[in-house]
Amino acid sequence: MPDAPPASLGEIALSRCDLFKRPPYSEEPRALTRRFLTQAHRAALAALQGWMEAAGMAVRLDPAATLIGRYEGTQPGRTLLIGSHIDSVRDGGAYDGALGVMLGLGVVEELARQGRRLPFAIEVLAFGDEEGSRFHASMTGSRYLAGTLAADPAGLVDEAGVTMAAALRGFGLDPAALQAAPARKDVFLYLEPHIEQGPVLEAEGLPVGIVTGIAAQTRLAVRLAGMANHAGTTPMPLRRDALAAAAEAVLLVERIAAAAGITGTVGALTVEPGMGNVIPGHCQFSVDLRAPLAEARDRAEAEFRAGLAELCARRGIAQEVRLVQRLAPCLCDAAAQSLLAEAIAGLGLHPFRLASGAGHDAMSLAALCPVAMLFIRCRAGVSHNPAESVSAADAEMAARVMLDFLGRLERR
Ligand SMILES: [Zn+2]
Incomplete structure:
Protein backbone atom coordinates (compact mmCIF):
# COMPACT_ATOMS: atom_id res chain seq x y z
CA MET A 1 0.00 0.00 0.00
CA ALA A 216 -7.02 55.37 10.91
CA GLN A 217 -10.32 55.13 12.76
CA THR A 218 -12.56 57.59 14.55
CA ARG A 219 -15.66 56.59 16.45
CA LEU A 220 -18.18 59.17 17.57
CA ALA A 221 -21.31 58.94 19.70
CA VAL A 222 -23.95 61.49 18.72
CA ARG A 223 -26.94 62.50 20.80
CA LEU A 224 -29.75 64.61 19.37
CA ALA A 225 -32.48 66.20 21.49
CA GLY A 226 -35.68 67.49 19.91
CA MET A 227 -39.16 67.49 21.38
CA ALA A 228 -41.37 64.45 21.89
CA ASN A 229 -44.99 65.27 21.10
CA HIS A 230 -48.26 63.87 19.82
CA ALA A 231 -47.98 62.45 16.31
CA GLY A 232 -51.55 63.49 15.47
CA THR A 233 -51.79 67.03 16.82
CA THR A 234 -48.38 68.59 16.07
CA PRO A 235 -48.29 70.21 12.62
CA MET A 236 -45.24 69.44 10.51
CA PRO A 237 -43.67 72.94 10.59
CA LEU A 238 -43.82 73.01 14.41
CA ARG A 239 -42.00 69.73 15.01
CA ARG A 240 -38.53 69.15 16.39
CA ASP A 241 -38.14 65.52 15.30
CA ALA A 242 -34.85 64.03 16.53
CA LEU A 243 -35.11 60.97 14.29
CA ALA A 244 -35.74 62.98 11.12
CA ALA A 245 -32.59 64.96 11.96
CA ALA A 246 -30.68 61.71 12.62
CA ALA A 247 -31.85 60.33 9.27
CA GLU A 248 -30.41 63.37 7.54
CA ALA A 249 -27.17 62.93 9.54
CA VAL A 250 -26.87 59.25 8.53
CA LEU A 251 -27.09 60.21 4.86
CA LEU A 252 -24.58 63.00 5.51
CA VAL A 253 -22.06 60.41 6.79
CA GLU A 254 -22.66 58.29 3.71
CA ARG A 255 -22.27 61.25 1.33
CA ILE A 256 -19.07 62.57 2.97
CA ALA A 257 -17.40 59.12 3.00
CA ALA A 258 -18.33 58.33 -0.58
CA ALA A 259 -17.04 61.70 -1.81
CA ALA A 260 -13.75 61.28 0.09
CA GLY A 261 -13.25 57.65 -1.00
CA ILE A 262 -13.11 56.46 2.62
CA THR A 263 -15.56 54.44 4.74
CA GLY A 264 -18.25 55.94 6.97
CA THR A 265 -20.83 53.91 8.87
CA VAL A 266 -23.70 54.51 11.24
CA GLY A 267 -24.15 51.07 12.75
CA ALA A 268 -26.20 51.74 15.86
CA LEU A 269 -29.17 54.05 16.38
CA THR A 270 -31.69 54.30 19.18
CA VAL A 271 -34.91 56.30 19.26
CA GLU A 272 -36.74 57.62 22.32
CA PRO A 273 -39.43 57.20 23.34
CA GLY A 274 -39.69 54.73 20.45
CA MET A 275 -43.47 54.65 20.04
CA GLY A 276 -45.41 54.76 16.79
CA ASN A 277 -47.67 57.62 17.81
CA VAL A 278 -45.03 59.90 19.35
CA ILE A 279 -42.64 62.24 17.52
CA PRO A 280 -39.11 61.09 18.49
CA GLY A 281 -37.69 63.38 21.16
CA HIS A 282 -34.22 61.89 21.42
CA CYS A 283 -31.94 59.93 19.16
CA GLN A 284 -28.48 58.49 19.67
CA PHE A 285 -26.26 57.03 17.00
CA SER A 286 -22.72 55.92 16.33
CA VAL A 287 -20.40 57.16 13.58
CA ASP A 288 -17.39 55.11 12.42
CA LEU A 289 -14.98 56.82 10.01
CA ARG A 290 -11.92 55.04 8.59
CA ALA A 291 -9.25 56.01 6.09
CA PRO A 292 -5.71 54.85 5.28
CA LEU A 293 -4.39 58.25 6.32
CA ALA A 294 -5.39 60.34 9.32
CA GLU A 295 -5.80 63.56 7.26
CA ALA A 296 -8.67 62.20 5.14
CA ARG A 297 -10.39 60.82 8.20
CA ASP A 298 -10.01 64.07 10.14
CA ARG A 299 -11.32 66.11 7.20
CA ALA A 300 -14.37 63.85 7.06
CA GLU A 301 -14.95 64.24 10.79
CA ALA A 302 -14.75 68.03 10.56
CA GLU A 303 -17.15 68.03 7.60
CA PHE A 304 -19.56 65.82 9.50
CA ARG A 305 -19.48 68.00 12.61
CA ALA A 306 -20.11 71.15 10.54
CA GLY A 307 -22.91 69.52 8.52
CA LEU A 308 -24.55 68.16 11.67
CA ALA A 309 -24.45 71.58 13.35
CA GLU A 310 -26.08 73.14 10.28
CA LEU A 311 -28.90 70.62 9.97
CA CYS A 312 -29.61 70.63 13.70
CA ALA A 313 -29.77 74.44 13.78
CA ARG A 314 -32.17 74.38 10.85
CA ARG A 315 -34.38 71.81 12.60
CA GLY A 316 -34.23 73.27 16.12
CA ILE A 317 -32.43 70.20 17.49
CA ALA A 318 -29.80 70.25 20.25
CA GLN A 319 -26.77 68.11 19.43
CA GLU A 320 -23.84 66.66 21.31
CA VAL A 321 -20.96 64.78 19.66
CA ARG A 322 -18.72 62.71 21.92
CA LEU A 323 -15.40 61.26 20.76
CA VAL A 324 -15.34 57.53 21.65
CA GLN A 325 -12.04 56.57 20.04
CA ARG A 326 -9.49 58.04 17.66
CA LEU A 327 -6.88 55.54 16.51
CA ALA A 328 -3.81 56.54 14.53
ZN1 LIG B 1 -8.90 38.98 13.65
Whole structure:
Protein backbone atom coordinates (compact mmCIF):
# COMPACT_ATOMS: atom_id res chain seq x y z
CA MET A 1 0.00 0.00 0.00
CA PRO A 2 1.50 3.37 -0.98
CA ASP A 3 1.47 5.98 1.75
CA ALA A 4 -1.06 8.79 1.46
CA PRO A 5 0.70 12.03 0.49
CA PRO A 6 1.61 14.05 3.58
CA ALA A 7 -0.81 16.86 4.39
CA SER A 8 0.37 20.30 3.28
CA LEU A 9 1.13 23.05 5.78
CA GLY A 10 -2.06 24.76 4.59
CA GLU A 11 -4.19 21.66 5.20
CA ILE A 12 -2.72 21.16 8.66
CA ALA A 13 -3.31 24.80 9.60
CA LEU A 14 -6.93 24.67 8.42
CA SER A 15 -7.64 21.34 10.14
CA ARG A 16 -6.37 22.79 13.44
CA CYS A 17 -8.64 25.83 13.01
CA ASP A 18 -11.52 23.48 12.26
CA LEU A 19 -10.78 21.38 15.34
CA PHE A 20 -11.04 24.60 17.39
CA LYS A 21 -14.60 25.24 16.14
CA ARG A 22 -16.26 23.07 18.78
CA PRO A 23 -15.94 22.17 22.50
CA PRO A 24 -13.73 22.03 24.39
CA TYR A 25 -12.25 24.83 22.24
CA SER A 26 -15.57 26.68 21.97
CA GLU A 27 -17.84 27.80 24.79
CA GLU A 28 -20.89 26.67 22.83
CA PRO A 29 -21.74 23.20 21.49
CA ARG A 30 -22.91 24.27 18.04
CA ALA A 31 -21.14 27.56 17.47
CA LEU A 32 -17.64 28.95 17.78
CA THR A 33 -17.34 31.33 20.72
CA ARG A 34 -13.94 31.54 22.36
CA ARG A 35 -13.65 34.57 24.60
CA PHE A 36 -10.72 35.76 26.67
CA LEU A 37 -9.86 33.71 29.79
CA THR A 38 -12.67 31.17 29.39
CA GLN A 39 -12.34 27.39 29.64
CA ALA A 40 -12.44 27.29 25.84
CA HIS A 41 -9.48 29.69 25.72
CA ARG A 42 -7.64 27.52 28.22
CA ALA A 43 -8.30 24.36 26.18
CA ALA A 44 -7.05 26.05 23.01
CA LEU A 45 -3.85 27.15 24.75
CA ALA A 46 -3.24 23.63 26.08
CA ALA A 47 -3.52 22.18 22.56
CA LEU A 48 -1.29 24.90 21.11
CA GLN A 49 1.27 24.36 23.83
CA GLY A 50 1.41 20.65 22.98
CA TRP A 51 2.02 21.37 19.28
CA MET A 52 4.60 24.05 20.06
CA GLU A 53 6.54 21.79 22.42
CA ALA A 54 6.46 18.95 19.89
CA ALA A 55 8.17 21.36 17.44
CA GLY A 56 10.91 22.02 19.97
CA MET A 57 9.65 25.39 21.12
CA ALA A 58 9.99 26.69 24.69
CA VAL A 59 6.50 27.76 25.73
CA ARG A 60 5.39 30.36 28.25
CA LEU A 61 2.23 32.28 29.11
CA ASP A 62 2.78 36.00 29.64
CA PRO A 63 0.85 38.11 32.21
CA ALA A 64 -1.80 39.03 29.59
CA ALA A 65 -2.43 35.33 28.81
CA THR A 66 -0.61 35.46 25.48
CA LEU A 67 0.85 32.04 24.74
CA ILE A 68 4.38 32.39 23.40
CA GLY A 69 6.34 29.55 21.78
CA ARG A 70 10.02 30.34 21.21
CA TYR A 71 12.18 28.63 18.59
CA GLU A 72 15.77 29.60 19.20
CA GLY A 73 18.03 30.98 16.50
CA THR A 74 21.76 30.60 15.98
CA GLN A 75 22.49 34.11 17.26
CA PRO A 76 21.25 35.78 20.42
CA GLY A 77 19.50 39.11 20.77
CA ARG A 78 17.19 39.20 17.74
CA THR A 79 13.63 37.91 17.72
CA LEU A 80 10.98 37.78 15.00
CA LEU A 81 7.41 37.63 16.29
CA ILE A 82 4.78 35.81 14.22
CA GLY A 83 1.26 35.62 15.49
CA SER A 84 -2.34 36.67 15.71
CA HIS A 85 -5.24 36.15 18.10
CA ILE A 86 -6.88 32.95 19.28
CA ASP A 87 -10.05 34.51 20.71
CA SER A 88 -13.23 34.94 18.68
CA VAL A 89 -16.39 36.98 18.61
CA ARG A 90 -19.64 35.24 19.62
CA ASP A 91 -20.70 32.77 16.93
CA GLY A 92 -17.61 33.66 14.94
CA GLY A 93 -15.64 32.00 12.18
CA ALA A 94 -12.84 29.47 12.52
CA TYR A 95 -10.07 31.38 10.72
CA ASP A 96 -10.17 34.99 11.95
CA GLY A 97 -7.03 35.14 14.09
CA ALA A 98 -6.59 31.39 14.54
CA LEU A 99 -5.29 30.86 11.00
CA GLY A 100 -2.45 33.32 11.62
CA VAL A 101 -1.44 31.46 14.79
CA MET A 102 -1.60 28.07 13.06
CA LEU A 103 0.44 29.31 10.08
CA GLY A 104 3.11 30.68 12.44
CA LEU A 105 3.20 27.34 14.21
CA GLY A 106 3.27 25.49 10.87
CA VAL A 107 6.29 27.34 9.49
CA VAL A 108 8.25 26.69 12.71
CA GLU A 109 7.27 23.00 12.52
CA GLU A 110 8.64 22.99 8.96
CA LEU A 111 11.92 24.59 10.08
CA ALA A 112 12.19 22.04 12.90
CA ARG A 113 11.47 19.19 10.46
CA GLN A 114 14.33 20.44 8.27
CA GLY A 115 16.54 20.85 11.36
CA ARG A 116 16.99 24.45 10.27
CA ARG A 117 17.86 27.37 12.57
CA LEU A 118 17.81 31.01 11.48
CA PRO A 119 20.16 33.75 12.70
CA PHE A 120 17.27 35.04 14.83
CA ALA A 121 14.77 33.44 17.18
CA ILE A 122 11.12 33.10 16.19
CA GLU A 123 8.35 33.50 18.74
CA VAL A 124 4.88 32.34 17.75
CA LEU A 125 2.23 34.32 19.62
CA ALA A 126 -1.40 33.50 20.35
CA PHE A 127 -3.01 36.66 21.71
CA GLY A 128 -6.04 35.99 23.90
CA ASP A 129 -8.04 39.17 23.58
CA GLU A 130 -8.06 40.90 20.23
CA GLU A 131 -11.82 41.04 19.75
CA GLY A 132 -12.71 42.41 23.18
CA SER A 133 -15.82 40.20 23.14
CA ARG A 134 -15.77 39.55 26.89
CA PHE A 135 -14.54 42.67 28.69
CA HIS A 136 -15.15 45.24 25.93
CA ALA A 137 -11.51 46.29 25.87
CA SER A 138 -9.78 44.93 22.79
CA MET A 139 -6.16 43.98 22.03
CA THR A 140 -5.24 43.44 25.68
CA GLY A 141 -2.44 40.99 24.84
CA SER A 142 -0.76 43.03 22.11
CA ARG A 143 -1.13 46.32 24.01
CA TYR A 144 0.46 44.71 27.08
CA LEU A 145 3.39 43.43 25.00
CA ALA A 146 3.84 46.85 23.40
CA GLY A 147 3.74 48.56 26.78
CA THR A 148 0.65 50.66 25.97
CA LEU A 149 -1.97 48.88 28.06
CA ALA A 150 -3.48 51.61 30.20
CA ALA A 151 -6.62 49.83 31.45
CA ASP A 152 -6.83 48.50 35.00
CA PRO A 153 -8.01 44.87 34.80
CA ALA A 154 -9.86 45.28 38.08
CA GLY A 155 -12.11 47.89 36.46
CA LEU A 156 -13.18 45.74 33.50
CA VAL A 157 -16.20 43.53 34.10
CA ASP A 158 -17.87 40.91 31.89
CA GLU A 159 -21.64 40.46 31.62
CA ALA A 160 -21.62 37.93 34.51
CA GLY A 161 -19.94 40.47 36.80
CA VAL A 162 -16.50 38.81 36.71
CA THR A 163 -13.61 41.28 36.59
CA MET A 164 -10.70 40.74 34.23
CA ALA A 165 -8.48 40.70 37.31
CA ALA A 166 -10.44 37.75 38.77
CA ALA A 167 -10.43 35.95 35.42
CA LEU A 168 -6.64 36.41 35.15
CA ARG A 169 -6.22 34.94 38.65
CA GLY A 170 -8.41 32.01 37.56
CA PHE A 171 -5.85 31.45 34.80
CA GLY A 172 -3.09 31.37 37.41
CA LEU A 173 -1.90 34.87 36.43
CA ASP A 174 -1.16 37.90 38.58
CA PRO A 175 -3.21 40.94 37.45
CA ALA A 176 -0.71 43.31 39.06
CA ALA A 177 1.95 42.04 36.64
CA LEU A 178 -0.01 43.68 33.80
CA GLN A 179 1.00 47.11 35.03
CA ALA A 180 4.70 46.52 34.28
CA ALA A 181 5.41 46.51 30.54
CA PRO A 182 7.85 43.83 29.32
CA ALA A 183 9.99 46.50 27.52
CA ARG A 184 11.52 44.14 25.00
CA LYS A 185 14.53 45.32 23.02
CA ASP A 186 15.19 42.12 21.00
CA VAL A 187 12.18 42.22 18.66
CA PHE A 188 12.98 43.43 15.13
CA LEU A 189 9.65 42.65 13.40
CA TYR A 190 6.13 41.39 14.02
CA LEU A 191 4.53 39.47 11.14
CA GLU A 192 0.80 38.82 11.29
CA PRO A 193 -0.83 36.53 8.74
CA HIS A 194 -4.61 37.10 8.81
CA ILE A 195 -7.64 36.48 6.65
CA GLU A 196 -8.54 39.59 4.70
CA GLN A 197 -12.08 39.93 6.13
CA GLY A 198 -12.98 41.77 2.95
CA PRO A 199 -13.67 40.97 -0.71
CA VAL A 200 -10.70 42.61 -2.44
CA LEU A 201 -8.35 39.60 -2.86
CA GLU A 202 -11.20 37.48 -4.15
CA ALA A 203 -12.08 40.18 -6.68
CA GLU A 204 -8.41 40.33 -7.72
CA GLY A 205 -8.25 36.53 -8.04
CA LEU A 206 -5.28 36.35 -5.66
CA PRO A 207 -4.65 34.02 -2.68
CA VAL A 208 -2.58 36.50 -0.66
CA GLY A 209 -1.90 40.22 -0.42
CA ILE A 210 0.61 42.50 1.28
CA VAL A 211 -0.91 44.91 3.77
CA THR A 212 0.33 48.49 3.42
CA GLY A 213 -1.21 49.69 6.66
CA ILE A 214 -4.19 49.64 8.96
CA ALA A 215 -6.76 52.39 8.62
CA ALA A 216 -7.02 55.37 10.91
CA GLN A 217 -10.32 55.13 12.76
CA THR A 218 -12.56 57.59 14.55
CA ARG A 219 -15.66 56.59 16.45
CA LEU A 220 -18.18 59.17 17.57
CA ALA A 221 -21.31 58.94 19.70
CA VAL A 222 -23.95 61.49 18.72
CA ARG A 223 -26.94 62.50 20.80
CA LEU A 224 -29.75 64.61 19.37
CA ALA A 225 -32.48 66.20 21.49
CA GLY A 226 -35.68 67.49 19.91
CA MET A 227 -39.16 67.49 21.38
CA ALA A 228 -41.37 64.45 21.89
CA ASN A 229 -44.99 65.27 21.10
CA HIS A 230 -48.26 63.87 19.82
CA ALA A 231 -47.98 62.45 16.31
CA GLY A 232 -51.55 63.49 15.47
CA THR A 233 -51.79 67.03 16.82
CA THR A 234 -48.38 68.59 16.07
CA PRO A 235 -48.29 70.21 12.62
CA MET A 236 -45.24 69.44 10.51
CA PRO A 237 -43.67 72.94 10.59
CA LEU A 238 -43.82 73.01 14.41
CA ARG A 239 -42.00 69.73 15.01
CA ARG A 240 -38.53 69.15 16.39
CA ASP A 241 -38.14 65.52 15.30
CA ALA A 242 -34.85 64.03 16.53
CA LEU A 243 -35.11 60.97 14.29
CA ALA A 244 -35.74 62.98 11.12
CA ALA A 245 -32.59 64.96 11.96
CA ALA A 246 -30.68 61.71 12.62
CA ALA A 247 -31.85 60.33 9.27
CA GLU A 248 -30.41 63.37 7.54
CA ALA A 249 -27.17 62.93 9.54
CA VAL A 250 -26.87 59.25 8.53
CA LEU A 251 -27.09 60.21 4.86
CA LEU A 252 -24.58 63.00 5.51
CA VAL A 253 -22.06 60.41 6.79
CA GLU A 254 -22.66 58.29 3.71
CA ARG A 255 -22.27 61.25 1.33
CA ILE A 256 -19.07 62.57 2.97
CA ALA A 257 -17.40 59.12 3.00
CA ALA A 258 -18.33 58.33 -0.58
CA ALA A 259 -17.04 61.70 -1.81
CA ALA A 260 -13.75 61.28 0.09
CA GLY A 261 -13.25 57.65 -1.00
CA ILE A 262 -13.11 56.46 2.62
CA THR A 263 -15.56 54.44 4.74
CA GLY A 264 -18.25 55.94 6.97
CA THR A 265 -20.83 53.91 8.87
CA VAL A 266 -23.70 54.51 11.24
CA GLY A 267 -24.15 51.07 12.75
CA ALA A 268 -26.20 51.74 15.86
CA LEU A 269 -29.17 54.05 16.38
CA THR A 270 -31.69 54.30 19.18
CA VAL A 271 -34.91 56.30 19.26
CA GLU A 272 -36.74 57.62 22.32
CA PRO A 273 -39.43 57.20 23.34
CA GLY A 274 -39.69 54.73 20.45
CA MET A 275 -43.47 54.65 20.04
CA GLY A 276 -45.41 54.76 16.79
CA ASN A 277 -47.67 57.62 17.81
CA VAL A 278 -45.03 59.90 19.35
CA ILE A 279 -42.64 62.24 17.52
CA PRO A 280 -39.11 61.09 18.49
CA GLY A 281 -37.69 63.38 21.16
CA HIS A 282 -34.22 61.89 21.42
CA CYS A 283 -31.94 59.93 19.16
CA GLN A 284 -28.48 58.49 19.67
CA PHE A 285 -26.26 57.03 17.00
CA SER A 286 -22.72 55.92 16.33
CA VAL A 287 -20.40 57.16 13.58
CA ASP A 288 -17.39 55.11 12.42
CA LEU A 289 -14.98 56.82 10.01
CA ARG A 290 -11.92 55.04 8.59
CA ALA A 291 -9.25 56.01 6.09
CA PRO A 292 -5.71 54.85 5.28
CA LEU A 293 -4.39 58.25 6.32
CA ALA A 294 -5.39 60.34 9.32
CA GLU A 295 -5.80 63.56 7.26
CA ALA A 296 -8.67 62.20 5.14
CA ARG A 297 -10.39 60.82 8.20
CA ASP A 298 -10.01 64.07 10.14
CA ARG A 299 -11.32 66.11 7.20
CA ALA A 300 -14.37 63.85 7.06
CA GLU A 301 -14.95 64.24 10.79
CA ALA A 302 -14.75 68.03 10.56
CA GLU A 303 -17.15 68.03 7.60
CA PHE A 304 -19.56 65.82 9.50
CA ARG A 305 -19.48 68.00 12.61
CA ALA A 306 -20.11 71.15 10.54
CA GLY A 307 -22.91 69.52 8.52
CA LEU A 308 -24.55 68.16 11.67
CA ALA A 309 -24.45 71.58 13.35
CA GLU A 310 -26.08 73.14 10.28
CA LEU A 311 -28.90 70.62 9.97
CA CYS A 312 -29.61 70.63 13.70
CA ALA A 313 -29.77 74.44 13.78
CA ARG A 314 -32.17 74.38 10.85
CA ARG A 315 -34.38 71.81 12.60
CA GLY A 316 -34.23 73.27 16.12
CA ILE A 317 -32.43 70.20 17.49
CA ALA A 318 -29.80 70.25 20.25
CA GLN A 319 -26.77 68.11 19.43
CA GLU A 320 -23.84 66.66 21.31
CA VAL A 321 -20.96 64.78 19.66
CA ARG A 322 -18.72 62.71 21.92
CA LEU A 323 -15.40 61.26 20.76
CA VAL A 324 -15.34 57.53 21.65
CA GLN A 325 -12.04 56.57 20.04
CA ARG A 326 -9.49 58.04 17.66
CA LEU A 327 -6.88 55.54 16.51
CA ALA A 328 -3.81 56.54 14.53
CA PRO A 329 -3.21 54.69 11.28
CA CYS A 330 -0.56 52.01 11.39
CA LEU A 331 1.86 51.82 8.49
CA CYS A 332 3.43 48.47 7.73
CA ASP A 333 7.22 48.35 7.45
CA ALA A 334 8.34 49.23 3.92
CA ALA A 335 11.34 46.87 3.91
CA ALA A 336 9.21 43.95 5.11
CA GLN A 337 6.60 44.78 2.46
CA SER A 338 9.33 44.61 -0.20
CA LEU A 339 10.57 41.23 1.07
CA LEU A 340 7.01 39.89 1.09
CA ALA A 341 6.60 41.19 -2.47
CA GLU A 342 9.78 39.39 -3.55
CA ALA A 343 8.61 36.19 -1.86
CA ILE A 344 5.20 36.37 -3.56
CA ALA A 345 6.66 37.20 -6.96
CA GLY A 346 9.16 34.36 -6.52
CA LEU A 347 6.22 31.97 -6.17
CA GLY A 348 4.82 33.20 -9.47
CA LEU A 349 2.08 35.46 -8.12
CA HIS A 350 1.38 39.14 -8.51
CA PRO A 351 2.53 40.94 -5.31
CA PHE A 352 -0.68 42.84 -4.69
CA ARG A 353 -0.84 45.47 -1.94
CA LEU A 354 -3.91 46.60 -0.03
CA ALA A 355 -4.82 48.56 3.10
CA SER A 356 -6.67 47.01 6.02
CA GLY A 357 -9.93 48.61 7.07
CA ALA A 358 -10.15 46.34 10.13
CA GLY A 359 -8.04 46.72 13.25
CA HIS A 360 -5.51 44.01 14.15
CA ASP A 361 -2.97 43.22 16.88
CA ALA A 362 -0.31 44.55 14.49
CA MET A 363 -1.73 48.01 15.12
CA SER A 364 -0.92 47.77 18.84
CA LEU A 365 2.45 46.14 18.30
CA ALA A 366 3.50 49.01 16.03
CA ALA A 367 4.32 50.83 19.29
CA LEU A 368 6.96 48.15 19.99
CA CYS A 369 8.51 47.28 16.63
CA PRO A 370 8.07 47.45 12.84
CA VAL A 371 5.07 45.38 11.75
CA ALA A 372 4.07 43.49 8.60
CA MET A 373 0.85 41.75 7.62
CA LEU A 374 0.04 39.12 5.03
CA PHE A 375 -3.63 38.88 4.08
CA ILE A 376 -5.17 35.59 2.97
CA ARG A 377 -8.21 35.46 0.71
CA CYS A 378 -11.45 34.41 2.41
CA ARG A 379 -14.58 33.42 0.55
CA ALA A 380 -16.85 36.37 -0.31
CA GLY A 381 -14.93 38.45 2.22
CA VAL A 382 -17.15 37.07 4.99
CA SER A 383 -15.87 37.04 8.59
CA HIS A 384 -17.17 37.30 12.17
CA ASN A 385 -19.60 34.69 10.91
CA PRO A 386 -19.65 30.84 10.93
CA ALA A 387 -19.68 30.99 7.12
CA GLU A 388 -16.06 32.20 7.14
CA SER A 389 -14.12 30.06 4.65
CA VAL A 390 -10.52 29.76 3.44
CA SER A 391 -9.19 27.23 0.93
CA ALA A 392 -6.35 24.85 1.83
CA ALA A 393 -4.53 25.95 -1.33
CA ASP A 394 -4.61 29.59 -0.21
CA ALA A 395 -3.45 28.71 3.31
CA GLU A 396 -0.64 26.65 1.74
CA MET A 397 0.38 29.60 -0.45
CA ALA A 398 0.51 31.81 2.65
CA ALA A 399 2.76 29.28 4.41
CA ARG A 400 5.05 29.11 1.34
CA VAL A 401 5.27 32.90 1.21
CA MET A 402 6.12 33.00 4.92
CA LEU A 403 8.87 30.37 4.59
CA ASP A 404 10.34 32.17 1.59
CA PHE A 405 10.11 35.47 3.50
CA LEU A 406 12.04 33.91 6.42
CA GLY A 407 14.78 32.86 3.99
CA ARG A 408 15.00 36.41 2.65
CA LEU A 409 15.19 37.81 6.18
CA GLU A 410 17.97 35.32 6.89
CA ARG A 411 20.01 36.42 3.86
CA ARG A 412 19.46 40.13 4.39
ZN1 LIG B 1 -8.90 38.98 13.65
